Amino acid sequence: MRDFSELELDGALLQAVEDLGYSRPTVVQAQAIPPALDGRDVLASAPTGTGKTAAFVLPMIQHLLDFPRRKPGPARVLILTPTRELAIQVADQARALAAQTDLKIFTITGGISYDEHAEYLGKTQDIVVATPGRLMEYVEGEKFDCRAIECLILDEADRMLDMGFGAIVKRVHDECRWRRQTLLFSATLEGKGVREFSRTILNEPIEVNAEPPRRERKKIHQVYHRCDDMTHKLALLENILKEQAERTIIFVKTRERLAELRDQLAAMQVPCCWIQGEMAQASRNNTIRRFKEGEVNVLIATDVAARGIDLPDVSHVVNFDMPRTADVYLHRIGRTARAGKKGTAISLIEAHDQAMIERVGRYMKEEVPERFIEGMRPTHKKPVTVKKKKKAKDSKKKKTAKKK
Template sequence: MFDQLDLDDDLCKAVAEMGYASPTSIQSLVIPDAMEGKDIMAEAPTGTGKTAAFLLPVCQFLLDYPRREPGSSRVLILVPTRELANQVHEQALAITKFTDLSCGVITGGINYGTDRDTLSSHCDILVATPGRLFEHIEQESFDCRDVESLILDEADRMLDMGFSSIVHQIASEARWRKQSMLFSATLEGRGVREFAKELLNEPVMHSANPSRKEKNKIIQWYHLADDLTHKNAILMHHLQHTITSCIVFVKTRERLHNLKDYLQSQDIKVTYLQGEMPQDKRNAALESFKTGATNILIATDVAARGIDVQNISHVINYDMPRSADVFVHRIGRTGRAGAKGTAISIVEAHDFEMVGKVERYTKEVLKSRFIKDLRPKNKPPQVTKKKKVKTPAKSKSKTKAKSKTRSKSKKAK
């Protein structure tokens, strides 16, 4: 129970109202160490309660050591995308509901006047995207000297999006901080570990192994598609017969618009998200999908970063992603917080190699399925593994023998 973590009654009351009965595994691991002021480096899958894992201890700190005089934000949370910033801000508001703590959010795509209002309100907790916040630091409209806790959420996504140098500059501006925390879906990449090494001070490392209740219950399979016409027919079958809400992933904006036009020509109502989309249109598309006005969302990987919509029944990989870790991020949009979900991949021959990469990365077998009357005419392609060419032992010995002969001849001279 949360009251066993030495949290304030007002915080426990808030999480109970949010529907949390007991701490998740990542919360149980992180909260005690974070409340002792230790730096944290944590690996936590999406949907396991990591946002509350960092919000609860910093809120407890702010309550234990209240502000003595007006000033800038004391807790700074950096996130890679606008959508994630708004989601973290919403959770912060919910957790601080019964306290006097104030929360604000700053992202790109919003009027600077709104930012000024947020910054002038001296909020205790500020959630921000790195680019927009750094603009305010350069314009001296935000002062990092009061920051006591710096939190980096979805650090792996931040690196992927090229925010490394800006985050380092912000961290340098907030060098008087007492605590830093880094959260990532995976800590496997060298980039994340280097990132953490430069920003954290002797961090405690936590890797959550979610309980069965917390684990995403995602049923997965793939359909082999002969060509684009066959692929479209498989997609149409699922959209018309099996889904209630669905994200369809494509690899490029051009593919997105081609698919959107095709589905609309088939009287399928869709909305879409793509990179470099005006914020008002992006917000409208997300709102339409969240409210159920449109139950099919087409998205590229870049555009879908940070989307957290509950009760998505299906994820369909119309195009396979560029890497296995992106595949995992995609399918994590469904089956959240213990709910059931389905992930379907429609694989053409040129993408079939990715099936094996995903299996090796996730250590799970992706099984194939067929739809009656839509069985593929072609068999799965044979994926050949590249063998490393080793230098034969004999040739090495000959080379050594030659070099010895040369050295002897040189000595003879």
């Protein structure tokens, strides 16, 4: 599909798409928008950076334009996201896509006072973007009318399940039982969680797999450096930040590690900002603004920022700590090489991380190469990892065979 005009969208939407500089539909947009416009349920695997927000927002706006409301009332489209940052970002993009219309788009998230939300929930809404926990407060307080919802969208469903929102999302699904359509977007459809969940809430869905082509992944130059110890690791990081990187996101595993690294960067005279869980909304917004506007070019983040937040012109992603799983690694490095640009992802690997970087290579079906910085090579030998799980499975098979 070469042009958005092939999607049979309203002229107002085509104008908004042009104003935003979208040249042609991405894979997920080309595959998900047509069945969504036909009113079908959609189950989509759409990693970050693939244009998935427009893939579900455009057909929803088209539906609202095709079937305009006859009188003021509550929201007709509900979009659930796992985090406040993603909700704000989705709402902002929805407003940009609806710029040529009179549609009203609101957010319901934590960090905003109950009274402030209650004030505009009494007004006419067309699209509401919400986080599950805060939305359920208003549903239970009979402040939000789920009976009016015609379309329900779950964005980053896998992340919502990981964060323990499964029961609340199921409750929202039940409360919105009169709706005509459901769209579920997830970074991956692997594993039982999302599959079982989708069977509960979707009706004969069209499945879309928008895994970015290999050439897109090639835009991210991935390498790793082995580290002897924390002193060596910090020296490598300082070299990367001062000699190689322009705008960098550094991922760490815990808030405690973030606090330590923040102090260590201050000692290196490297200005930074940071984002983590349980942070006041005003502080989060200020951090994102400072980084987006270039006031600070280094952002330290826990994995709360690995999904969904669109931060422009990130040249480098540094995994100071490796994530727990390979798919989270992909979400992290997806913060760079966006909008057709190239980027670099560097992982700093201690001995206990060697198995994970090799697991990442198997997950991506291509190894992440090891590289060295002159004068900073590791003195220890590379640890050899043993695939224990495979042996365990083989021994079980042998025991079963003997019993037979």
